[in-house]
Every structure is written in structure tokens, then in C-alpha cells.
Amino acid sequence: MTEPAYDLIIRGGRVATTTDVFEADVAIAGEAIVAVGRGLGPAKREVDARGKLVLPGGVDSHCHIEQLSAAGIMNADTFESATTSAAFGGTTSVISFAAQHVGMQLGQVLKDYHALARRGAVIDYAFHMIIADPTKETLERDLPLLIRQGHGSIKIFMTYDRLKIDDEPLLDILVAAREGGAMLCAHAENHGIISWMVKRLLARGYSHPKYHAISHTRFSEAEAFNRLIGMAALVDQPIMIFHVSTAEGAQTIRDARGQGLKVFAETCPQYLFLTADDLDKPGAEGAKWMCSPPPRRKDDQEALWKALALGDLQTISSDHAPYRFDETGKLRAGPNPNFKQVANGLPGLEMRLPLLFDAMVSKGQLGLEKFVELTATAPAKIYNLHPRKGSIAVGADADIAIWDPDRRITVTDAMMHDLAGYTPFAGRSLQGWPVTVLSRGRVIVESGKLNASPGSGRFLARSGGEAAKPTGRLVADMSPEQNFGAKLL
Numbered sequence: 096m097t098e099p100a101y102d103l104i105i106r107g108g109r110v111a112t113t114t115d116v117f118e119a120d121v122a123i124a125g126e127a128i129v130a131v132g133r134g135l136g137p138a139k140r141e142v143d144a145r146g147k148l149v150l151p152g153g154v155d156s157h158c159h160i161e162q163l164s165a166a167g168i169m170n171a172d173t174f175e176s177a178t179t180s181a182a183f184g185g186t187t188s189v190i191s192f193a194a195q196h197v198g199m200q201l202g203q204v205l206k207d208y209h210a211l212a213r214r215g216a217v218i219d220y221a222f223h224m225i226i227a228d229p230t231k232e233t234l235e236r237d238l239p240l241l242i243r244q245g246h247g248s249i250k251i252f253m254t255y256d257r258l259k260i261d262d263e264p265l266l267d268i269l270v271a272a273r274e275g276g277a278m279l280c281a282h283a284e285n286h287g288i289i290s291w292m293v294k295r296l297l298a299r300g301y302s303h304p305k306y307h308a309i310s311h312t313r314f315s316e317a318e319a320f321n322r323l324i325g326m327a328a329l330v331d332q333p334i335m336i337f338h339v340s341t342a343e344g345a346q347t348i349r350d351a352r353g354q355g356l357k358v359f360a361e362t363c364p365q366y367l368f369l370t371a372d373d374l375d376k377p378g379a380e381g382a383k384w385m386c387s388p389p390p391r392r393k394d395d396q397e398a399l400w401k402a403l404a405l406g407d408l409q410t411i412s413s414d415h416a417p418y419r420f421d422e423t424g425k426l427r428a429g430p431n432p433n434f435k436q437v438a439n440g441l442p443g444l445e446m447r448l449p450l451l452f453d454a455m456v457s458k459g460q461l462g463l464e465k466f467v468e469l470t471a472t473a474p475a476k477i478y479n480l481h482p483r484k485g486s487i488a489v490g491a492d493a494d495i496a497i498w499d500p501d502r503r504i505t506v507t508d509a510m511m512h513d514l515a516g517y518t519p520f521a522g523r524s525l526q527g528w529p530v531t532v533l534s535r536g537r538v539i540v541e542s543g544k545l546n547a548s549p550g551s552g553r554f555l556a557r558s559g560g561e562a563a564k565p566t567g568r569l570v571a572d573m574s575p576e577q578n579f580g581a582k583l584l
Contacts, residue, residue, distance in 0.1 A: 101129065101138040103536060108144025108497060110487055113468040121149055123493040126535035131489060142531060142538070144497050150467055152187025152494035152532065153448050154485050156474040157223075157337060157361065157412035159440065160191040161211045165227070165257035168427060168438050171417040171514040174215030175549045177444055180512035182540050182547065184445035185496035185529030187218050188475070188484050188555065192250060194225040197257065201226070201237040205246065209554065216552030217545070218534050219494075221478070223250045223280055227257070229264045234271045242275040245556025247479055247563065248335075249277050253319050254286040254387075266326055273332040278478065278563040280335040283323045284388060285315035293435055302433035304381030308371035308389040310434065316388060317343040324351045324358055331565040333357035335477070338414050340366045340388040342398030349407040357566050359477055361410040362399050364450045365390050365441055369519065379432060382425045384519050386416065387439040403469060404461055410474045413447040416440025417515035424515075442515035446506070449525050452498065457526040479560025493536040502528040 101122040110119045110131065122130040122138065160177040163169050172180075181189055193208040195201050201224065212220050224246050226233060238249070249272050251265060252258040260268065272279040292310040296302075301309075320336060324347070327334045339345055339362045351358045369390035374381040384390065402408045418424030418438040428436035448470055455466040475485025483492050504510075505524050508517045532540035539547040 099137045099139045101135070103140045103142065104135055104138040105142045105144045105149055105495065105497065108147050108149035110149045111463050111467050112487060113464050113472050116463055121487060121495065123536045126492060128487060128489055128491050128493050131487065142497070147530070148463070148498040148500055149487065150185075150496050150498055151471040151485055151487050152496050152534065153185050153470045154188045154474040154480060155181060155186045155413050155415070155444060155447060156190045156410060156478055157363075158189050158191050158415035158444055160189070160415070161215075162192055162194050163196075164438060165196055165255060166438070168418065168424065170440065171419045171424060171442075171516070173514070174212045174220075175217065176512065176514045177415065178215070178217045178220070178552060179545055180445040182218055182532050182534070182545065183512050183529075185448040185498070185532060186444060187494035187496070187532065187534045188220070188480060189218065189444070190221045190223055190248070190478060192225050193222045193246075195227050195233070197228045199228065201233050201241065205241055212552070212554065213550055215549045217539065217547040217549060218552045219484070219555050220552055221480070221555040221557060222246055223248045225250045226260070226268060227252070229260065229268050234267060238271055239275050242277050242559070245554075245558070247277050247557045247559040248280055250280040250282070252282045253323065254282065254284045254289055259286050262322070262326065265323075266330065269327055269330050269332045272563070273330055273565055275559075276563055277559040278335055279327070279332055280337055281323055282337050283316070283319035284311060285318045288312055288315040288318070297433060297435060304379065304385055304434050304437060305371070305375040307385050307434040307437070308374055311388050313341045313343060313391065316341050317347045320344055320347040324356060327358070328356055333563055333565065334359070336360040338363050338366065338388060339399065339402070339408060340391050340395065342395050345398050345402040345407055349402065349405070352407060355566070357562075359562060360408050361412050362403070362408050363412055363414045364443060364447055365414070365519070366399055367396055367411070367454070368450060370396070373519070379426065379430060382432070382437045383420055383517055384441070385425075385434065385437050385439055386414070386441045400460065403465075409469070409477060411447070411451060411469045412474070413443035414440075415442060415444040417442035417513050419514070419516050421516075441519050442511065442513050442517070445511055445513060446518055446520050448496075449504070449528060450520060450523075452527040453525040456500065477560070477562045479557040479562070480555060484555070493533055495533040496529040497531040498527055499530045500527050502526070502530065504528050
């Protein structure tokens with residue numbers, strides 16, 4: 096009897112890449128895709144995908160998991176619950192955060208987060224390093240070593256009282272990222288504007304959650320983008336701008352990219368599907384929809400979709416930051432907190448892909464190929480996980496989500512697998528749902544059940560990748576300020 100050539104074949108589905116959609120079988124041996132074609136076989140097991148779409152597992156490059164906030168609040172999820180929810184939503188790789196706070200040694204921070212992930216993660220993972228205390232030891236001793244160990248990206252905050260990095264130390268971090276070959280990612284809002292607005296609003300009694308959206312004035316976003324882009328250009332360091340929320344922010348990025356600057360940017364479902372009106376609920380209920388930056392306006396949504404279509408924004412992440420609507424999370428300061436006292440963040444790992452599939456594929460917003468690009472292939476390439484992750488191709492990890500494009504779901508809180516206890520997208524009717532999910536050839540979600548053990552996910556070591564390389568422009572091509580800045584490095 097002939098030994099089966101493959102361990103598993105996904106039979107008869109429509110495979111999608113960033114450029115093509117075609118009918119094919121996908122054959123898997125061990126953990127990798129080894130053939131894509133028609134009439135493949137035999138295999139030890141077959142999965143019938145006729146009438147379904149066979150897509151790369153999603154890559155969510157921005158999510159907060161089992162993370163302690165600067166205010167001392169632990170978010171709701173463990174690595175087990177967060178990555179389980181990701182898997183049920185069709186995501187097979189996550190990049191979460193190892194968050195340094197002031198006084199913490201960065202190397203120890205990474206060790207602690209690695210221990211949490213090794214214990215709980217059911218899918219593969221990597222880390223962005225949050226730097227909140229850019230001491231000489233952090234930048235000159237710890238950071239270079241950690242980059243060499245496979246942590247190829249850094250995140251900084253330009254706002255939040257306990258996290259913000261001012262301009263001068265930000266330049267030091269940009270230089271350290273350049274020297275180490277790491278990507279610099281940023282939460283960019285003008286701290287002074289936000290702080291000034293918060294104080295004036297609260298002093299006048301405007302404390303309801305809806306005023307959070309007003310306090311983070313839209314002008315604070317574009318101003319911070321411009322400042323960050325200018326500093327990055329001075330030292331010739333590529334950057335990723337997180338969670339773009341406004342039309343002005345998108346335009347700023349378009350202008351910078353048009354000048355040839357190496358600026359990447361993302362947005363999130365909350366900015367494509369929610370508005371500031373969602374925070375205007377009775378009592379403290381609106382706190383469930385509080386995140387930073389806040390959801391904006393309908394015309395901002397339209398501008399962000401346009402920016403995605405044009406390539407000004409390259410990825411869509413969840414910015415999963417789950418806090419329960421109780422005394423452990425959103426209501427830690429009491430049942431009627433003012434907006435400044437509410438933990439900022441929304442759960443989103445599980446809903447990211449279904450929301451986008453419904454809009455982009457079922458409703459035809461940008462199409463299936465663009466859905467694959469924005470949610471899997473582009474983030475894998477930008478963060479140097481490709482070609483191992485983000486594509487259905489021979490040699491890639493067999494990270495695959497099989498979608499039923501006709502399945503209709505009405506979203507409920509009870510459906511979610513994270514520990515936030517609610518979803519801000521409850522009540523929405525969506526068409527298209529991931530029904531079978533594979534991680535490195537393992538069928539981890541099938542028939543509504545999880546078939547993966549805690550700790551079975553693996554760490555994804557990576558360099559900064561092509562995206563993190565300086566532009567390499569000749570000094571003669573730079574402006575006088577950039578020219579002089581280059582000489583100082």
C-alpha cells in the first residue's frame with residue numbers, strides 16, 4: 096500500500112493571495128505548505144473546502160496581551176484567552192507588547208513576558224518592546240542585545256503621563272533603533288494639547304465618557320505625526336505610525352510618503368466602524384467604547400478607507416486592549432468615573448477579521464485580494480515574518496483560515512472567547528466567518544471547538560527586516576538639516 100504523500104490536504108477551495116484568487120488544493124507535510132495545485136494526493140487527512148475560501152491566517156501586529164498598564168491595571172486577557180480568541184477569529188500570528196515602565200530593566204521585562212506567552216499562547220507570537228525609560232543602560236546595553244535576540248521592533252508613546260517620551264529622548268531612541276536595525280513604532284498624539292483639554296473639560300464639569308473624544312482633539316494627531324516624521328527624517332530612521340484615526344492624519348502620512356520618506360502606518364476597525372457618537376451612552380456605559388485615539392467621524396472613516404485603497408495605510412490591526420466593564424477594569428475608580436479615570440482600550444482580536452471580511456469582501460469595499468494584503472501579507476512583510484507567515488505559498492508555515500463566505504452571524508457578547516466580557520461590535524450582522532483554522536499544520540479550530548493546548552504557540556524571532564532599513568539616500572540628496580543630522584550620527 097502506498098504511503099500518503101502528505102499529512103493533510105485542503106481540497107477544492109478557492110485560494111486567495113494579494114494578486115490572485117483561484118481554485119486549488121493545498122497540501123501540507125509537517126508544519127509547512129508543500130504543494131498548491133489540482134488533484135493533489137493522497138493524504139492522511141483531507142479537509143473539504145468546496146464552496147469556501149482558503150486564506151492565509153491573519154497576522155495581528157498590534158495587540159496588548161496580559162499587559163500591566165502604567166496606571167497599574169492588568170488587562171483582562173491572559174495569553175491563553177487572547178490567542179484563543181484570535182484563533183477563533185482567523186488570526187494565527189500576533190505581535191503583542193513587552194511593556195517597560197519607569198524603573199524597569201528592559202531585559203527582565205522581556206523575560207517576564209516570554210514566560211507568560213510560553214505558558215499560555217496557542218498560536219505563534221512576537222513582541223514589540225515598549226520603551227518608557229530610555230536610560231543609557233536601556234539604549235546602549237539592553238536594546239542592542241534584545242534586537243539581536245529577535246525583537247526587531249520598538250514602540251514609544253508621545254502621550255500618557257507615565258509613558259510619554261519627550262522629543263530629545265525620542266531622538267536618542269530613533270538613533271538606537273537605526274543603529275540596531277529595528278523598526279520604531281509610535282503612538283503619536285500631542286500630549287500637551289490633550290492634557291490642556293482634559294483639565295479644562297473636567298474643571299467645567301464635562302466628565303461623561305463622551306468627552307474623552309473631545310479631549311483627544313483631532314489636531315493633536317496630525318501635529319504629533321508631523322513632529323515624529325520630521326525627527327525620523329533627521330536621523331534617516333523608518334517608522335510605523337499606529338492607529339491612524341483622522342483624515343488629517345492620513346493626509347500627513349500621504350504627504351510624507353510622497354516625499355520618499357520611509358513612513359508606514361496602520362488603522363484599526365474601531366476607526367473604520369465606530370464614531371465618537373458610540374461613546375454617548377447613558378451613565379458610564381460609554382466607557383466600553385473608550386480607546387485612544389478615540390473613534391472620530393463618518394468623514395474620517397471615508398478618508399481612512401481611501402487611504403487604505405491608495406496604499407497610504409498598509410495594515411489594519413486590532414489594537415486589542417481588553418478591560419472588563421467592572422471594578423477590575425473600566426470602573427476601577429467607581430461606578431461613575433470621569434473620563435480621565437477610565438482605562439483606555441477595546442477588545443478586538445477576534446472581531447478584526449470578520450468585520451473587515453464583511454466590509455471588504457461581502458460588501459465589496461476593497462475586495463478579497465486587498466483583504467489578504469492588509470490583514471496578513473503586508474504586516475508579515477513589514478515586521479519580517481514573511482515568507483514564513485502571511486501567504487499561502489510552498490515553504491510557508493501552514494497557517495490557514497478556511498472561510499465560509501455565505502455564513503451570516505449576528506455578533507453577541509456571549510460569542511467572544513476573550514475575557515473582556517463584551518464586544519463593542521455586538522448587534523452587528525456580518526456575512527463571512529472563519530470555520531476552520533490551522534496553525535503550522537495543526538487544525539486548531541474546527542466545528543466551533545479549540546484543538547490546541549496552552550503553550551503550543553511559538554516565539555517568532557525576527558529582525559527589523561527590510562522595512563526597518565534606513566532609506567540610504569545620499570547625503571547630497573538630503574536637506575541641509577538632514578545632511579547635518581547625518582553627520583552627527
